[in-house]
Amino acid sequence: MRILVVxxxxxxxxxxxxxxxxxRFAVDKAADGVSGLEFATLYEYDLIILDLLLPGLxxxxxxxxxxxxxxHVPVLVLTARDAIADKVENLEAGADDYLTKPFAFAELLxxxxxxxxxxxxxxxxxxxxxxxxxDRLSQTVRRGGNRIELTAKEYxxxxxxxxxxxxxxxxxMIIEHVWxxxxxxxxxxxxxxxxxxxxxxxxxxxxxxxxxVRGVGYSMCDETQT
Amino acid sequence: MRILVVxxxxxxxxxxxxxxxxxRFAVDKAADGVSGLEFATLYEYDLIILDLLLPGLxxxxxxxxxxxxxxHVPVLVLTARDAIADKVENLEAGADDYLTKPFAFAELLxxxxxxxxxxxxxxxxxxxxxxxxxDRLSQTVRRGGNRIELTAKEYxxxxxxxxxxxxxxxxxMIIEHVWxxxxxxxxxxxxxxxxxxxxxxxxxxxxxxxxxVRGVGYSMCDETQT
DNA sequence: AACGAATTTTAATGTTGTCTTCATTTGGCT
DNA sequence: AGCCAAATGAAGACAACATTAAAATTCGTT
Numbered sequence: 001m002r003i004l005v006v007x008x009x010x011x012x013x014x015x016x017x018x019x020x021x022x023x024r025f026a027v028d029k030a031a032d033g034v035s036g037l038e039f040a041t042l043y044e045y046d047l048i049i050l051d052l053l054l055p056g057l058x059x060x061x062x063x064x065x066x067x068x069x070x071x072h073v074p075v076l077v078l079t080a081r082d083a084i085a086d087k088v089e090n091l092e093a094g095a096d097d098y099l100t101k102p103f104a105f106a107e108l109l110x111x112x113x114x115x116x117x118x119x120x121x122x123x124x125x126x127x128x129x130x131x132x133x134x135d136r137l138s139q140t141v142r143r144g145g146n147r148i149e150l151t152a153k154e155y156x157x158x159x160x161x162x163x164x165x166x167x168x169x170x171x172x173m174i175i176e177h178v179w180x181x182x183x184x185x186x187x188x189x190x191x192x193x194x195x196x197x198x199x200x201x202x203x204x205x206x207x208x209x210x211x212x213v214r215g216v217g218y219s220m221c222d223e224t225q226t
Numbered sequence: 227m228r229i230l231v232v233x234x235x236x237x238x239x240x241x242x243x244x245x246x247x248x249x250r251f252a253v254d255k256a257a258d259g260v261s262g263l264e265f266a267t268l269y270e271y272d273l274i275i276l277d278l279l280l281p282g283l284x285x286x287x288x289x290x291x292x293x294x295x296x297x298h299v300p301v302l303v304l305t306a307r308d309a310i311a312d313k314v315e316n317l318e319a320g321a322d323d324y325l326t327k328p329f330a331f332a333e334l335l336x337x338x339x340x341x342x343x344x345x346x347x348x349x350x351x352x353x354x355x356x357x358x359x360x361d362r363l364s365q366t367v368r369r370g371g372n373r374i375e376l377t378a379k380e381y382x383x384x385x386x387x388x389x390x391x392x393x394x395x396x397x398x399m400i401i402e403h404v405w406x407x408x409x410x411x412x413x414x415x416x417x418x419x420x421x422x423x424x425x426x427x428x429x430x431x432x433x434x435x436x437x438x439v440r441g442v443g444y445s446m447c448d449e450t451q452t
Numbered sequence: 453a454a455c456g457a458a459t460t461t462t463a464a465t466g467t468t469g470t471c472t473t474c475a476t477t478t479g480g481c482t
Numbered sequence: 483a484g485c486c487a488a489a490t491g492a493a494g495a496c497a498a499c500a501t502t503a504a505a506a507t508t509c510g511t512t
Contacts, residue, residue, distance in 0.1 A: 010328075029330055034323070038336035151459060167364065170248035172241070172331045183241045183328075189461065191499065214469070214498065215378045216248050216365075377470060415472060417488065424489095440480070440487065 001116065001136055002026045002044065002163060006036035006062070007051040007078070012101075016049065017180075019105045020112070024139065024152075026160060026177055033057030041069050044163070047115055049108075050095075051078045067094040074115040078103075127162045129220055132201060132209055134162050141201070148200055153178065157193050158201070161210065161220045170217040194218055227342070227385070228252045228270070228403060232262035232288070233277040233304070238327075242275065245331045246338070250365055250378055252406050259283030267295050269402055273341060275334075276321075277304045293320040300341040304329075353388045355446055358427060358435055360388050367427070374426055379404065383419050384427070387436065387446045396443040420444055 003025050007013040010031075017027040028043070030036040033054045040048065048066065052059030063075065077095040096118075097111050125136040132143045139155060141148045150158065156178045161169065171190045175181060179189065194210060202208045211219050229251045233239040236257075243253045254269070256262040259280045266274060274292065278285030289301065303321040322344075323337050351363045358369045365381065367374045376384065382404045387395065397416045405415070420436060428434045437445050 010326075028332060030333055030336070031326070031329070034340060035333050035336040038340050039332070042336070042339075153460070170245060172245035172248060173335075176330055176332055183237055187462075188499085192461075192501090194499095195501070212499070216250070379471070413473075414488085418472075418490085421489065421491095438488070 001046045002028070003112070004028045004030065004036065004039055004043075004045045004048045006030045006033065006048065006054070008032055008054050009051075012051070015105070016108065019109065021180065023109065024156075026156070026163070028177070033059065033062035036062060037065055037069065040066055040073070045073055047112060048073055048075045049078065049112075050075055053080060063094055074118070076108075076111055076115060127159075127165075129162055129165055129209060129222060130207060132162075134159060143201055143205065150197075150200065153193060154196055154200070157190075158197055161218065165220045166222045168213045168216050168219040174217065190218075227272045227382075228254065228406075229338070230254045230256065230262065230265055230269075230271045230274045232256045232259065232265075232274065232280070234258055234280050235277070238277070241331070242334065245335065247378075249335065250381055252382060252404060254406050259285065259288035262288060263291055263295070266292055266299075271299055273338060274299055274301045275304065275338075276301055279306060289320055300344070302334075302337055302341060353385075353391075355388055355391050355435060355448060356433060358388075360385060369427055369431065376423075376426065379419060380422055380426070383416075384423055387444065391446045391448045394439045394442050394445040400443065416444075 001024075003020055005013050005016050005020075005027060007016065007029070008031050013029050013031070017029055020027050028039055028045075030039050034057055036048075036050070036054075037057075039045075050059060050063060050066075052063075054062065059077070063077070066073075066075065071094075074096045075094060077098040079098055079100050096115055099108060099111060127134045127136070131145075132141070134141050136159065141150055141155070141158065157174065160174065160177050174190050175187075178193075194212075198208075198210055202210055209221055211221050213219055227250075229246055231239050231242055231246075231253060233242065233255070234257050239255050239257075243255055246253050254265055254271075256265050259282055262274075262276065262280075263283075265271075276285060276289060276292075278289075280288065285303070289303070292299075292301065297320075300322045301320060303324040305324055305326050322341055325334060325337060351361060353360045353362070357371075358367070360367050362385070367376055367381070367384065383400065386400060386403050400416050401413075420438075424434075424436055428436055435447055437447050439445055
């Protein structure tokens with residue numbers, strides 16, 4: 001499950017991201033409205049958490065434009081305690097729920113899960129690529145019907161790859177999403193984990209799904225390749 | 227697409243350069259304001275990423291002088307977290323966007339892409355010349371519907387040629403856009419790469435798109451040829 | 453708390469593909 | 483023909499990726 005957090009305060013976004021990641025969500029962070037919109041345009045999210053007090057583009061304006069881009073994704077809005085006046089405005093602008101700062105993480109999590117459940121009725125939680133199938137609810141993986149056991153990191157990597165079928169993901173992006181660390185370019189951990197994944201999901205099968213794009217990164221194939 | 231990174235911290239600049247290179251940008255690095263200015267004067271960049279906390283010449287001063295040299299190139303400024311006071315000053319001094327450290331690479335990339343898109347009204351994500359088609363988003367190339375695999379350099383060269391359809395590009399111009407600075411002047415690398423490209427995108431087809439202009443350089447044909 | 457097993461990470465080595473140079477051939481132009 | 487620019491082919495240097503093993507860490511169990 002992918003969540004985008006649009007929040008300018010580094011401390012808050014870190015706190016939220018950490019907590020959500022512990023719940024096995026894949027979290028992206030954006031520090032203001034402009035890049036938040038950019039993310040929302042480029043990638044698909046299951047939920048967006050949006051702080052209204054943003055530098056640059058105002059939160060309400062961001063929300064409005066977000067709706068132009070994607071009318072379906074659930075948006076949870078964070079506001080300051082005394083901003084109740086805006087409440088109506090926000091709900092009208094397209095927020096699905098709101099939470100006032102400061103908040104307990106447990107409360108945020110409860111609301112996040114509620115929103116996801118609500119939307120889950122008509123959305124599938126299974127991603128399929130060829131005969132490979134990943135269920136995000138039960139966090140299980142099958143290929144050709146057979147269950148494949150993955151470790152936490154292997155699963156996270158596979159989910160990230162499958163959520164972006166056909167797109168090439170750079171090592172930098174993969175490290176950021178799966179390992180949540182930056183600035184450490186002297187590691188080949190992505191290569192090693194790709195190997196682990198290949199051993200489990202590609203090795204025993206005829207058709208290989210994980211493709212290496214030299215100089216760029218890795219990608220899940222959707223089309224039949226040469 | 228060429229990007230100049232002016233940043234004194236080796237770790238940060240390596241991290242940024244690596245990530246951008248995986249996105250197929252040609253990246254030059256400068257470690258301080260003076261050499262940053264020098265690069266910006268000597269070469270043309272599509273975007274400049276400038277750290278404000280530089281040794282020697284201050285970042286703001288660098289920015290001001292940069293604008294004297296080139297008023298158009300988009301500049302993305304990196305600042306320390308608590309330097310919000312300078313924010314207005316920087317935007318006034320000519321920064322197009324800013325990002326506070328520490329930042330996630332995905333966020334930097336989102337902003338870079340947004341800035342590049344903003345600057346070019348006529349730049350769509352897909353360039354077409356006859357039945358040849360280059361998609362800047364997915365970085366893929368097709369001719370007559372068939373996907374063509376290119377290496378990093380081949381792709382960069384083709385993008386530059388296609389972005390300047392009909393115009394004749396000299397070898398010097400090509401080297402300056404596609405390769406990064408440190409390059410020896412007695413080389414026929416452009417010829418060699420044009421050959422590689424022709425093998426992949428012209429050889430199998432009837433109509434040839436890359437034209438040689440003797441004594442000058444190369445060009446992509448847009449009109450129907452003789 | 454201590455042990456062992458499984459997972460994660462680092463590190464070293466082997467392999468492959470790309471980049472670059474160089475030498476040679478081809479072909480246009482005067 | 484003779485000159486010069488461009489095309490071509492191939493080989494070596496180099497960087498990126500694959501693979502393996504071993505070290506470090508985590509986690510559950512006793």
